[in-house]
């Protein structure tokens with residue numbers, strides 16, 4: 383039975399699926415590499431290795447991360463073939479549309495943050511007369527925060543001066559200033575999310591409600607902590623919105639299994655959906671958390687990536703604070719997304735509201751175990767939320783770079799959705815924000831049967847065929863969770879604008895051929 387069919391059981395089922403498919407991968411891997419494994423298990427002295435795949439904790443083997451899963455593994459093999467010209471293929475380059483990694487597919491970093499970072503890394507540049515005065519001023523400020531040493535550890539929550547700037551930004555964004563002690567600068571949003579999960583999960587009895595489809599950081603991290611994920615389905619017809627009814631259903635599912643449901647995760651704008659939650663959905667989510675004593679984890683890393691006409695980003699923090707709600711809230715943001723797309727610099731943040739001071743102290747203790755987030759990442763994150771202001775020397779260039787990139791993403795979002803909606807049996811919601819489309823596709827029965835015979839989910843089969851025939855790398859919907867009997871894939875909208883038409887053509891031709899072959 384496929385993952386998809388099994389996912390009918392909901393999110394707990396979804397996490398079990400991941401376990402089942404990990405076990406499948408394990409047995410497949412064992413038979414494929416049995417000779418190699420025997421020799422790898424022995425050290426040069428003939429001693430048996432202590433650490434073997436079989437000796438690893440089950441939670442490690444069960445952890446799956448679809449975004450870098452089987453399709454991507456195959457794409458690396460194909461990339462090698464292309465480089466070594468070992469086989470003739472129907473394309474001469476791969477199109478990586480599997481991961482939201484903007485600079486890897488041609489996005490250029492913003493000038494202002496890079497100039498500041500160059501100066502803090504190499505202070506003689508401050509005197510070189512090559513950078514505008516606001517860059518020099520900012521770099522000097524940041525160096526002062528770091529006592530002149532970006533190579534030294536900082537406070538475990540991050541440099542205090544930077545946290546004050548993040549607090550300034552949050553005050554402007556939400557109309558409510560947080561205490562800088564409630565802000566933790568981290569090596570990206572991923573470790574920030576894991577820090578929050580560490581506080582929530584003690585074992586399988588502790589459950590979190592996660593959206594389905596979800597970004598697999600959540601299912602993977604919950605599995606690794608041996609907690610339980612219970613999915614609430616987003617409503618595709620409502621452009622991936624939520625409903626109180628579905629939240630109640632998921633909560634009941636968790637409680638009926640004897641779980642202690644402690645928190646709800648929300649990703650807005652959505653990955654993989656590309657949807658933006660309405661204000662009404664957001665209010666309902668906060669009320670639902672309040673009524674059921676749930677901690678709210680708001681993943682808002684795509685808050686700058688808004689494409690829908692007339693839409694503006696509203697944070698969950700603003701909704702919680704404006705209501706005067708006591709919901710315990712973790713809000714996440716990152717330097718990886720937006721326009722800067724500084725994924726490799728690893729800068730992100732979590733801000734907490736309404737936490738018990740003793741919990742905050744424990745969180746600080748856990749953050750201290752990692753000493754501190756990398757200083758360049760801390761600065762890169764702060765620079766994304768504190769860009770140059772009107773009247774400053776770098777402002778016009780910054781505004782142009784940001785505006786041009788955002789306009790281009792808006793055009794790409796429209797084009798990608800139109801292409802996907804033009805495919806037979808496919809339907810794609812408007813890409814309102816984030817960096818992705820998550821179209822539903824119809825997989826012909828014959829193709830689904832062939833997929834099953836090969837031990838894979840039908841949408842994985844589709845995505846592998848797409849890769850082999852066109853070089854386009856996307857991620858099957860089964861890795862994110864989807865309603866039973868539906869199939870999707872996730873594609874980014876990030877390939878450069880001058881490539882989009884060619885990609886659309888390749889994809890449309892492939893799809894028609896696939897549908898014809900299996901109908």
Ligand SMILES: Cc1ncc(COP(=O)(O)O)c(C=O)c1O
Pocket residue numbers: 482569570571572573597599649653681683715716717718725729730
């Ligand atoms: C919804 C969501 N949250 C968190 C992350 C992780 O971001 P970071 O690079 O800051 O760890 C991603 C990355 O794609 C994401 O899509």
